[in-house]
């Protein structure tokens with residue numbers, strides 16, 4: 001096998017940006033990916049002409065102008081604005097919590113009326129130092145918003161009662177006293193026209209890519225294939241789990257093609273009552289204003305992660321953080337391996353942050 005400057009493990013966003021930047025500088029890169037496709041979790045799959053976000057809905061949003069300019073050189077972004085709708089027992093509410101939400105909840109019109117109701121509800125509860133997530137959320141938004149829009153959703157996300165969850169999980173629950181349903185505060189937002197996979201393919205131009213290739217078998221067979229390794233797989237797996245297993249939350253997606261052109265009228269609909277077993281339904285075509293005759297929806301079921309399942313969200317409690325810190329110390333001592341991306345660092349990052357990290361890593365080198 002040819003010798004490379006870099007062996008990049010994982011054809012996700014981090015690995016692909018790294019490969020792109022290094023290739024531009026004249027370095028040779030081999031990207032290996034254990035899945036049968038590139039893109040990592042931002043992979044979009046064409047089903048009935050619709051770009052389906054196979055590993056969960058991905059909306060690009062950023063305040064980082066340089067990253068925004070960067071992605072716009074790779075793909076044209078549309079003007080999608082994320083404006084989720086919440087369903088609670090057949091009542092519909094706009095998210096994030098804003099004047100449309102409050103007006104629907106209480107039949108009021110002005111910001112002052114909304115502020116007065118929330119303040120009165122919080123005062124009535126008389127909570128001192130919040131002892132759990134329920135008390136924390138109640139003391140931030142009052143009873144109505146909590147019970148209809150926060151409680152059930154959060155309990156499904158974590159698989160536990162809000163009273164059993166620590167208060168630190170929710171630091172803020174932003175309330176917006178204007179009629180604005182735009183979920184994100186960032187100035188730049190959109191979805192790449194034609195899906196994320198094309199953007200990744202563009203990033204990987206000039207690199208050699210091997211799919212269906214697991215690093216751990218590959219490194220046995222080709223120990224000296226590159227001068228340096230960039231590793232974006234799970235941090236604990238690299239060290240053969242020698243200090244223990246890092247935990248995650250995962251999500252199971254049930255995806256269905258439906259013979260209708262428009263199922264729910266919005267890309268993202270949250271189900272906030274606990275009795276409905278899924279947290280959200282995503283209707284993928286609405287990310288790109290699709291006009292196809294059929295539609296594809298995905299129901300999302302948060303689940304406890306077990307080895308072998310897709311690791312999605314790192315658990316940022318003390319036990320996992322302390323284990324991750326020990327693994328990170330081992331990682332720093334590896335002279336020829338760079339650990340990157342969300343799995344390689346055991347940190348949740350949005351896409352823009354992952355791009356920023358990859359660009360900065362290349363700059364530092």
Ligand SMILES: Cc1cc2nc3c(=O)[nH]c(=O)nc-3n(C[C@H](O)[C@H](O)[C@H](O)COP(=O)(O)OP(=O)(O)OC[C@H]3O[C@@H](n4cnc5c(N)ncnc54)[C@H](O)[C@@H]3O)c2cc1C
Nearest residue numbers: 010012013014034040041056058059215233341342350351
């Ligand atoms: C459910 C969900 C929804 C999200 N929604 C958004 C959103 O709306 N907006 C946003 O900005 N961000 C979102 N994100 C974050 C986004 O997914 C990440 O920022 C991004 O995917 C991270 O890229 P990465 O390259 O670090 O990791 P990944 O995409 O996970 O790539 C790592 C790659 O390494 C491969 N790999 C692992 N182990 C090995 C091995 N041993 N050998 C070979 N290959 C290996 C994996 O198969 C994978 O392809 C979301 C994340 C999740 C979990």
